[in-house]
Amino acid sequence: MVAEIAFVVGALLAGCLGVYAAVVRANTTRDIGGHLEPLNASVTTLYRSLADADATAAAGFLAGGVEPREVQARYVRDLMTATTNLAQASTQAGGELVASRRIADITTQLPVYTGLVERARANNRDGRPVGVAYLRRASELMQNSILAEAAELQRRQAAQLDAAYERLGPVLVGVVAVGAVSLAGLVWLQVFLFQRTQRVFNIGLVVATVAVLAGTVWWMAAESVSANSLASARGHSRSVSDALGPAQIAALQARSVESLELVTRDAGPTEPDFAARMQLLERDNGAGGALGAARQFVSDQTGTTLVQAAIDDAGGYAAAHREVRRLDDVGDYVKAVNAAVNTREPSAATAFDRLDSALTVAVAHERDVFQRDIAHAQNWLTGLPIGTGGVALVIAVAVVVGVRQRLEEYR
Amino acid sequence: MVLTTAADDGPWAHDRIALDSVPANPGPAIAMQLAASGSAGFTGQLGAPSDCSRQNVLASLRPEGPLPPPGQMPSGSTMARIVSRGYLIVGILEDADPFAFRDVSLQPQGFDIDLARDIGEAIFGDREHVVFRPTPEVNRFEPLRSDQVDLVVAAATITCKRREQVDFSTVYYEAGQRVLVNHGSGITGLDDLAGRPVCAARGSTSLARILAAPSKPIAVGTATETDCLMMLQLGEVDAVSTDDTLLAGMAAQDPQTEVVGPRLTDEPYGIATSKDTPDLVRFINAVLQRRVQDGRWEASYQHWLSQLGPPPALPAPQYRD
Secondary structure, eight states: OHHHHHHHHHHHHHHHHHHHHHHHHHHHHHHIIIIIHHHHHHHHHHHHHHHHHHHHHHHHHHTOSSOOHHHHHHHHHHHHHHHHHHHHHHHHHTTOHHHHHHHHHHHHHHHHHHHHHHHHHHHHHTTOTHHHHHHHHHHHHIIIIIHHHHHHHHHHHHHHHHHHHHHTOOOHHHHHHHHHHHHHHHHHHHHHHHHHHOOOOOHHHHHHHHHHHHHHHHHHHHHHHHHHHHHHHHHHHHIIIIIIHHHHHHHHHHHHHHHHHHHHOSSOOOHHHHHHHHHHHHTTTTTSHHHHHHHHHOOSHHHHHHHHHHHHHHHHHHHHHHHHHHHHHTTOHHHHHHHHHOSSSSSHHHHHHHHHHHHHHHHHHHHHHHHHHHHHHHHHHHTHHHHHHHHHHHHHHHHHHHHHHHHHHHO | OOOOOBSSOOGGGOOOOOOSSOOSSOOHHHHHHHHHHOSOOOOSOOSSOSSOOTTTTTOBOOOOSSOOOTTOOBTTSHHHHHHHHTSEEEEEOSEETTTEEEOTTSOEESHHHHHHHHHHHHHHSSTTOEEEEEOOSTTTTHHHHTTSOSEEEEEEEOOHHHHTTOEEOSOSEEEOEEEEEETTOOOOSGGGOTTSEEEEETTOHHHHHHHHOTTOOEEEEESSHHHHHHHHHTTSOSEEEEEHHHHHHHHHHOTTEEEESOOOOOEEEEEEEOTTOHHHHHHHHHHHHHHHHTTHHHHHHHHHSGGGOSOOOOOOOOBOO
8 A cells, every 4th residue: 555655656756857857858959949049149140240330331431432332231231130139139138137238238339339430431421531530439339349248248148058058968867767766666566466466467557567668768769869969959059159150250350450450540550450360260271260160060061161161261361461461561552452342353352251151151051950950859859748747647547556456356 | 764873972972870889680771871881980970969959959961962863862872772672661640631641542642741752753753652651640750760661751840859769851841739629619728728628649749738738738648630630529628739730630621620829839840760861861851952942842831731821931941060
């Protein structure tokens, strides 16, 4: 009698724990795929579009009095992308205090930045040299203040994503342990009853045993498959957040420095700044830096090819930049500017655009594979909570029925 | 065009380097001079006069004889080296309207630029053989010290302190520090700016003057002069105080400002050269003399600085030898 109650209670308890664990796993996986990773991507896009806006504004200045139409269009697109992603981040941040404050800071500073850029442009168009002062101030605001906040936001997002992955730690051992203990318990019970009643098979207990076996096997399968997919997913999302994303940003910042160097002339040499950004991007031709890290992270053939293409393009951009510096250092300013911004012939502008596209394509591929992996993991985990609950219930009922039956017969 | 240098020593080749000690790694200018001279004797006087004072700070080196024809510089001279290089390298500001700035087609323009091109024309025969390099406003003479430029034409006031680092030509323009304010501010000079922010470029003599003003305004230093105009427009400073020529350029950009106040200082502008090229200084002084005589100086003034009034009379050039 006591044993029966103990068993039932134990089964129900295990069932509750199992259901809880299954729910956590299923939810976390869904959260990663549907919320955290997209949010991470959204914040990265925010950072990128802000950095690109800054680089574009400076490049527009280099074109002289009349800003080319495509430059203006790109700047506007960047701002629209930034504000859209800012709104998304704001919604997602919800009540979280620190994130909300950062987003609020960016939101209030962005109009100040665009105001300065417009004033710079208006002055530049009128041929007033004071325009350059406004542009420099705008760029300082963007680089030192707004982008710093966006970087913090991104770090927070990446940490949250990481924490979610950690919650999905392996439970295979636990599952096997629980299954083994349950099995052992049921076997002991049946042996005990056999000794008392000389009846080998008891439908209820047999059903219970089968259910335990089935449940354990199901959990083991779901666990190992989903763990595999999750590990792969994590690798792909990390390749974006820890490697390719920083690569895009380093490239954009280098471009910004390059343009600003040509625009602001005698505000001091900034070439070490450029070199530092390029180091972040691709130290030693892709052996190190963000692109080197990307090469470590990518796991499939396509990914590897795309990262290699980006590494080659980074080298191409570095070479184009060296040409710009060479022309500027010998005093041929007009040619230097042309080498920096002309999109109709091979230049730093075309090389940079190629690098930017290569990185974008690589990121898209990684995210694609990530989504597939996460969906795969989710498939194996969605039914788990209900299934676990059902199995636990079946075990409990079956044990009660089986033991009852024997006891009645015995009496 | 084939450029030749005079076969024998002309009047410009008398200078030799007078150094108490030759530096361990002489720059190309010194090396060439030493190689060309053969002997270590000297005939010229170099460096700042040992007692630099207000009276003789403006004294430069006297030109020796008439200018050599373009392309025929005395052999071994600095000018000959420039000729063989193929272009003159001039350090300029690029943000100092109307003395030096870039127009919409990104070409350097301004009063200083005209002067630089005239010097280039005296060496090469045309105005195209000049290459401009930006000099940082904070330390205008750095490129001279590292031999990146032959001379610096950058609205630089001649002072005793600066004479310790570089040599100067005779005065090519006399400016004076005044104050730029917004229209209707009621400010008539530094005396009205007690405790209020006044802007000038970091490292300039103007900023030092603001710091020393008896009315004790708050001195605000910026990377360039143009930043000061921006700060005035944004209301972050109440006034900008620097050479009236630069203020004239700002007032031309922004009709809501005006130049006020008495001339606080006399700012004699000179062309800066390395101390190791005294023959170049003499050459430049001769070019400056000729420029005044044949009217180019006045023409350039009328083009760039006419809003400051009729062309003032330049002081007579002073020489220390």
